[in-house]
Amino acid sequence: MSAPHSLIATERLGGHRRPTTEPPWVRRLLIGVALAFLAIFLWVPLAAVFAQAFAKGARAYFDSFNDPVTFAAVKLTLIAAGIAVPLNLVFGVAAAWAISKFNFPGKSLLITLIDLPFSVSPVIAGLIYVLLFGAQGLLGPWLIDHDIRIIFAVPGIVLATTFVTFPFVARELIPLMQAQGRSEEEAALSLGASGWQTFWRVTVPNIKWGLLYGIILCNARAMGEFGAVSVVSGHIRGETNTIPLHIEILYSENVVAAFAVATLLTLLALVTLCLKTWVEWRAAAESQTAEAE
Amino acid sequence: MSVEVRNITKTFGSFTALNNVSLNVESGELIALLGPSGSGKTTLLRIIAGLEFADPGTAQVLFHGEDVTNLPASQRRAGFAFQHYALFRHLTVFENIAFGLRVRPRATRPSEESIRERVTELLKLIQLDPLANRFPSQLSGGQRQRVALARALAVEPKVLLLDEPFGALDAKVRKQLRRWLRKLHDDIHITSIFVTHDQEEALEVADRVVVMNEGGIVQIGPPHEVYDRPANAFVFNFLGNVNLFQGRMDDGLMKIGDTELHVAENLGTSVSDATVYFRPHDVKVSTEPVGQESIAALIRHINLAGPVVRIDLERADTGSRFEVELNREQWQGIDRRVGDRVFVDLQRVRVFPTDHKTPLEDFSI
Numbered sequence: 001m002s003a004p005h006s007l008i009a010t011e012r013l014g015g016h017r018r019p020t021t022e023p024p025w026v027r028r029l030l031i032g033v034a035l036a037f038l039a040i041f042l043w044v045p046l047a048a049v050f051a052q053a054f055a056k057g058a059r060a061y062f063d064s065f066n067d068p069v070t071f072a073a074v075k076l077t078l079i080a081a082g083i084a085v086p087l088n089l090v091f092g093v094a095a096a097w098a099i100s101k102f103n104f105p106g107k108s109l110l111i112t113l114i115d116l117p118f119s120v121s122p123v124i125a126g127l128i129y130v131l132l133f134g135a136q137g138l139l140g141p142w143l144i145d146h147d148i149r150i151i152f153a154v155p156g157i158v159l160a161t162t163f164v165t166f167p168f169v170a171r172e173l174i175p176l177m178q179a180q181g182r183s184e185e186e187a188a189l190s191l192g193a194s195g196w197q198t199f200w201r202v203t204v205p206n207i208k209w210g211l212l213y214g215i216i217l218c219n220a221r222a223m224g225e226f227g228a229v230s231v232v233s234g235h236i237r238g239e240t241n242t243i244p245l246h247i248e249i250l251y252s253e254n255v256v257a258a259f260a261v262a263t264l265l266t267l268l269a270l271v272t273l274c275l276k277t278w279v280e281w282r283a284a285a286e287s288q289t290a291e292a293e
Numbered sequence: 294m295s296v297e298v299r300n301i302t303k304t305f306g307s308f309t310a311l312n313n314v315s316l317n318v319e320s321g322e323l324i325a326l327l328g329p330s331g332s333g334k335t336t337l338l339r340i341i342a343g344l345e346f347a348d349p350g351t352a353q354v355l356f357h358g359e360d361v362t363n364l365p366a367s368q369r370r371a372g373f374a375f376q377h378y379a380l381f382r383h384l385t386v387f388e389n390i391a392f393g394l395r396v397r398p399r400a401t402r403p404s405e406e407s408i409r410e411r412v413t414e415l416l417k418l419i420q421l422d423p424l425a426n427r428f429p430s431q432l433s434g435g436q437r438q439r440v441a442l443a444r445a446l447a448v449e450p451k452v453l454l455l456d457e458p459f460g461a462l463d464a465k466v467r468k469q470l471r472r473w474l475r476k477l478h479d480d481i482h483i484t485s486i487f488v489t490h491d492q493e494e495a496l497e498v499a500d501r502v503v504v505m506n507e508g509g510i511v512q513i514g515p516p517h518e519v520y521d522r523p524a525n526a527f528v529f530n531f532l533g534n535v536n537l538f539q540g541r542m543d544d545g546l547m548k549i550g551d552t553e554l555h556v557a558e559n560l561g562t563s564v565s566d567a568t569v570y571f572r573p574h575d576v577k578v579s580t581e582p583v584g585q586e587s588i589a590a591l592i593r594h595i596n597l598a599g600p601v602v603r604i605d606l607e608r609a610d611t612g613s614r615f616e617v618e619l620n621r622e623q624w625q626g627i628d629r630r631v632g633d634r635v636f637v638d639l640q641r642v643r644v645f646p647t648d649h650k651t652p653l654e655d656f657s658i
Contacts, residue, residue, distance in 0.1 A: 191393035
């Protein structure tokens with residue numbers, strides 16, 4: 001906290017030039033370029049979504065939601081995220097715990113595998129499940145025999161969403177837990193706590209902000225995922241369309257409705273950003289009190 | 294409660310941290326495990342705590358004769374204090390100390406009232422009762438380590454294990470805290486083992502010092518004994534400042550340069566490649582030669598700051614440098630300048646065969 005104050009103070013006192021500073025015109029140019037870039041690629045599109053959505057007035061906007069198919073898309077998105085996020089929460093914590101607290105053979109392989117959903121194209125991620133569970137797939141005949149539908153049905157969408165969003169929680173927690181080390185857990189064990197007590201009373205409180213951050217990002221991606229879900233969905237209206245898929249269909253039929261539904265995802269993004277900033281701010285505030293001597 | 298370890302070997306990959314170590318700690322003793330980093334002392338402590346397990350084989354850890362080798366840390370009732378305290382950062386000082394009582398199974402968990410009583414009592418013991426509601430981040434290093442000790446003591450451990458307890462503190466606090474630890478131990482008499490690389494700390498606080506090097510125990514004994522009668526060159530070197538002269542030992546007669554020293558305890562031994570070890574303060578300096586054994590030397594540097602006068606000398610015959618320490622009175626009787634010639638008589642020396650494998654390192658801090 002004291003660093004910014006002292007900088008301001010020295011600048012005010014002597015107008016002292018810092019060695020890293022640039023001439024004013026360079027600074028203005030750099031800031032201008034950054035702002036222009038932001039405007040063209042972020043703010044204008046954001047405004048355009050709302051402008052298009054309200055192009056025919058507020059009434060048309062709200063009418064767009066009065067559609068059972070749209071309603072079904074929202075419901076499916078909530079279901080997919082509602083299953084994928086808790087699953088990845090459990091997997092992510094377990095993986096991060098294993099990686100940061102224990103040494104075992106195959107550890108670096110596990111770390112690489114966690115990143116796989118990030119490194120592979122979402123389309124491929126979807127195709128994996130089609131090749132595995134589709135009618136012509138590896139397990140297809142067995143599934144058909146037992147009347148289990150995965151591809152072009154809700155389970156496939158949940159699977160694809162879970163796959164794509166798998167790394168968020170684990171990726172967030174691994175560096176955090178590695179930095180915190182094992183000594184607090186060891187202290188808890190030496191005081192007689194069981195492994196379960198140690199986890200709930202020591203580990204979870206220490207990682208809660210990182211955990212929340214991971215959940216927020218995981219949820220945003222789960223609700224917004226297009227590619228992988230598109231491959232496994234089959235685009236059956238009112239049944240296997242999530243919000244992003246539904247928007248794509250609407251766009252060729254009713255532009256206002258498409259953008260109206262798109263505002264939902266945009267709002268989700270804005271809420272996510274706000275939450276993310278708040279979590280970062282809280283975590284920073286806590287680590288600051290932790291560092292203050 | 295006594296602690297005994299038998300035949301402990303611990304390897305990390307290809308690195309052998311401990312090589313067949315056995316140690317017996319009597320009930321109520323305060324023991325220091327002393328050694329340079331990498332000597333295996335912390336690993337041994339963690340194996341006693343159950344935070345690390347020895348390589349399977351004949352290794353055994355016994356608490357009061359009872360085999361706890363395969364018991365997990367949570368069931369050993371060994372209090373452990375970590376070098377960096379490992380306080381629970383999200384809990385207050387009070388809750389940190391209460392932790393071990395709160396996690397007990399319902400049947401043996403004390404009532405809220407007796408937890409409060411016990412924690413208050415411990416807060417008084419560590420003299421931090423006004424800070425009960427602070428968080429660890431709001432405490433100084435010395436305060437944190439005291440909280441860590443209180444937290445370990447709250448569960449009434451059978452043995453207290455401390456890993457470099459004062460290593461992260463500045464010199465002055467470290468001195469205060471180690472006296473406090475000694476006093477605490479005299480009051481509650483709990484069997485305690487602490488790890489340190491600071492020889493001064495070990496010699497001042499411990500009942501017995503266990504000197505370790507390269508995964509093994511080199512010497513065990515009371516502080517004065519390991520200091521005065523080091524078992525080998527390593528211990529002599531590690532326990533304090535040291536000078537050494539290389540030479541030849543011939544039936545108790547040590548030839549170093551132009552001088553011959555009679556070393557009574559080495560009568561009958563002859564080593565062609567031997568080294569004389571002596572402490573900088575175990576010398577007598579004069580302006581004229583006292584006898585046959587006086588070594589002529591030139592003054593190269595004089596440091597008058599502090600309670601003792603430190604003088605860098607260069608031997609007239611071989612040119613090798615060494616350091617002597619005199620008190621101010623002795624120095625006033627000499628009062629020479631840089632470049633002047635003086636004569637040095639070694640008062641107490643130890644001779645060991647020259648160790649070419651491990652070059653002399655400066656372990657002192």
